[in-house]
Amino acid sequence: MKHSPRVQRLIDTLTCLPGVGPRSAQRMAYHLLERNRDGGRLLAAAMADAMDGVQQCQRCRNFAEEALCSVCADPRRQARQVCVVASPADVLAIEQSGEYHGHYFVLMGQLSPLDGLGPRQLGLDVLEQRLGEGEIDELILATSTTVEGEATAHYIHDMVEGTTVSLSRIAQGVPMGGDLEYVDGATLAHAFRGRRPL
Template sequence: MKHTPLVEKLIQSFTCLPGVGPRSAQRMAYALLERGRDDGRGLAAALNAAMDGVKQCRRCRNYAEQELCPVCQDPRRDPGLVCIVASPADVLAVEQSAEYRGHYFVLMGELSPLDGVGPRELGLDVLEARLNEGQIQELILATGTTVEGEATAHYVLDLAREAGVSVTRIAQGVPMGGDLEFVDGATLAQALRGRRPFSS
């Protein structure tokens, strides 16, 4: 059975979301059409508002509805401390720890020349300009440990060194409550290299 053009377009629209294949998209479309018309209209309105109203913060590139995001506007945050993350989801993860009171710089990805993602696409020219302003004292690298994440970290490290800015990297390794027997060797090695003095 073929769908009508409008139903087909709705299904195809859902497949642009990560992890949503044709079957899942069809279920979503049917759910909205069968019993969720008001929810569908609300979803459409929220999508339109977000697509028109959400942009990137001019200082950190995180999502914002004004020139600056709420973190960059907050006078209680330390502007000399900047955490480099790959995505806005990483900002949320760090914020949920309630341990960090500095600023961020959101790359919106990682270096991947094969995919056409170079320094400019990640806003590293913007970061370089901020480093040269002289306000940043420390960069915290919180990029992933993939090949792309490591390449990105090294590129940022070079920029920071040229500007005379200190660079640290978050320790990565064994999760809280995790047993060593279930941790892979590479993760365990990283945890050992990132060890810190133990204090009570």
Template structure:
């Protein structure tokens, strides 16, 4: 394989879920069938890398110093939803009418991987809890072991400041059939049941 083609294939492999065959197929498609698309992709990646950084308040991705959510005076600053990634912000925004603020951890606690409170910038979250009049902290971390440990740590932090802590509901997806749900999800849903 030509060195330039090999370099393009290796570059495409940095994307999540893209293995060697998929990367090769993408590279060949761009070179054989869509060279203008390849140029557009190249320009878009260059622009995004050069201009997009993290919001100085919530740490989501933005091209401004402060993202549009944090700059919006209509959003309720008394309610902060903590998520693991900017993708989680987009998922919540597209699926709900949540009108509060966000705080993006950019990961989750994982002592085995060397990720502690410092690496997640939890001092910044604690400063927000002290300074912004937060009344409710919504924990929207993933349900992995690390996500649950992170949620527990954050709940303890909020409790020290007398802030109400809630956890997003988890369990059976809408339209899901019980016989096809994994045991962990089913057990979690049953133990987290609420009044009907």
């Protein structure tokens, strides 16, 4: 049995979400059609509103509804200190820590030529321009330790080399409350390389 064209289109559309395959999309579509049509309408309206009303901040590339996001528009933030992150989710995680009070630069990904993500797609030309204009004194890299994250960090390191900008990378290693016996070797190696005096 085939779905009607509208149901099939709904299922096909839902598969654009990360981690949602045809079976999950079918379950979601059936749930909305069988039990929650009002929720489906609200979801559709919220999605349309977000797609039309959310843009990238002109300074940091984070999601914003105005020209500048709330962090870039806040005069209390340390504007000359910039933390480079891969995604808006990383900004949220760092903000929840309450430890960082500077600005951000959001790459919206990490270097991955196979996925078509080069320096230009990540806005690294914009970051390089800001570095050249002397807007930034300190750059903090908060990219992941994946192959793509390491490649991105090395690319930015090469960009900063020869400038007066201070460059650092957030520490990687043993999580709070973690027992060493359960931590993998690569994480322990990062923890030893990132140790600091007490």
